[in-house]
Amino acid sequence: GAGVSQTPSNKVTEKGKYVELRCDPISGHTALYWYRQSLGQGPEFLIYFQGTGAADDSGLPNDRFFAVRPEGSVSTLKIQRTERGDSAVYLCASSPYGLPNTGELFFGEGSRLTVL
Amino acid sequence: GIQVEQSPPDLILQEGANSTLRCNFSDSVNNLQWFHQNPWGQLINLFYIPSGTKQNGRLSATTVATERYSLLYISSSQTTDSGVYFCAVVDSGNTPLVFGKGTRLSVIA
Numbered sequence: 228g229a230g231v232s233q234t235p236s237n238k239v240t241e242k243g244k245y246v247e248l249r250c251d252p253i254s255g256h257t258a259l260y261w262y263r264q265s266l267g268q269g270p271e272f273l274i275y276f277q278g279t280g281a282a283d284d285s286g287l288p289n290d291r292f293f294a295v296r297p298e299g300s301v302s303t304l305k306i307q308r309t310e311r312g313d314s315a316v317y318l319c320a321s322s323p324y325g326l327p328n329t330g331e332l333f334f335g336e337g338s339r340l341t342v343l
Numbered sequence: 344g345i346q347v348e349q350s351p352p353d354l355i356l357q358e359g360a361n362s363t364l365r366c367n368f369s370d371s372v373n374n375l376q377w378f379h380q381n382p383w384g385q386l387i388n389l390f391y392i393p394s395g396t397k398q399n400g401r402l403s404a405t406t407v408a409t410e411r412y413s414l415l416y417i418s419s420s421q422t423t424d425s426g427v428y429f430c431a432v433v434d435s436g437n438t439p440l441v442f443g444k445g446t447r448l449s450v451i452a
Contacts (some may be wrong), residue, residue, distance in 0.1 A: 260439055268444070283439060327436075332374075332376060333388060336385050337384055337385075339384075343354045
């Protein structure tokens with residue numbers, strides 16, 4: 228596609244529920260990233276994919292968070308047993324190359340998650 | 344890990360004024376980008392500038408990699424320039440893009 232596409236744009240859920248957030252990167256981009264942004268803060272790194280594999284998942288806050296990219300294109304971020312502290316905007320980005328010389332990263336519009 | 348510091352944290356300008364935003368980083372970088380986050384939360388790419396100088400209309404940026412800083416210049420500011428400006432870097436240690444805390448710019452008519 229022309230840009231990074233994220234769905235849903237907004238998700239409201241109840242504490243304890245399971246949530247999936249989807250990211251469709253720019254066509255041909257090999258690297259994909261998930262970030263989380265809380266109100267008033269800069270985006271914080273969660274996980275990075277090079278192709279199908281998670282090359283760096285050091286930013287995932289705990290084992291309730293998991294992400295996949297089975298065919299090296301679309302990625303899904305999965306959050307189990309959601310907590311109110313998970314409320315944030317989840318941003319996806321893609322770049323033409325992987326680390327260390329990634330080229331320019333492009334971000335989607337984000338998925339705003341609210342956990343009640 | 345690499346540290347990214349942006350200054351000033353907040354800036355209020357009269358429409359038509361010029362401004363300079365600064366980004367300091369603590370290690371060598373392979374990638375440096377400037378973003379504008381608009382009021383709707385969208386991160387808009389301004390510059391991909393690991394070194395050198397670039398210009399795009401009223402905006403320009405300079406990165407002096409050897410001295411570990413980058414500057415974003417906004418000339419003849421407009422109210423639509425309001426929002427948060429982020430600097431983000433990829434260091435040479437394979438750490439994915441690290442963001443500064445941003446500069447919140449308000450341009451008033």
